[in-house]
Amino acid sequence: MAASTNLTPEQRIMRAKLAAHARWAKxxxxxxxxxxxGGFLARxxxxxxxxxxxxxxxxxxxxxxxxxxxxxxxxxxxxxxxARKAAA
Numbered sequence: 001m002a003a004s005t006n007l008t009p010e011q012r013i014m015r016a017k018l019a020a021h022a023r024w025a026k027x028x029x030x031x032x033x034x035x036x037x038g039g040f041l042a043r044x045x046x047x048x049x050x051x052x053x054x055x056x057x058x059x060x061x062x063x064x065x066x067x068x069x070x071x072x073x074x075x076x077x078x079x080x081x082x083a084r085k086a087a088a
Contacts, residue, residue, distance in 0.1 A: 040069075041065055041066075041069060044064075044065040044066070044068040044069045044072070045061055045062070048064035048065045049061060052064070
């Protein structure tokens with residue numbers, strides 16, 4: 001589909017959804033998003049390495065990075081919960 005400037009916002013959203021559905025019908029979503037997830041986890045690996053007082057094994061570095069990722073996501077969920085409560 002060619003880009004069009006005369007589409008409504010709702011039509012642009014539907015066009016984007018069509019493209020996404022077509023992509024994921026042809027490809028494994030886990031493989032498609034793997035580079036992004038790896039890059040995101042690398043952020044927490046760098047943080048874990050910077051906070052470590054001693055050299056970490058790769059397994060320990062990965063474990064700590066996963067915990068930092070869970071902490072980050074839980075903090076986001078907590079802030080979202082507080083914002084929804086304040087808006088209600």
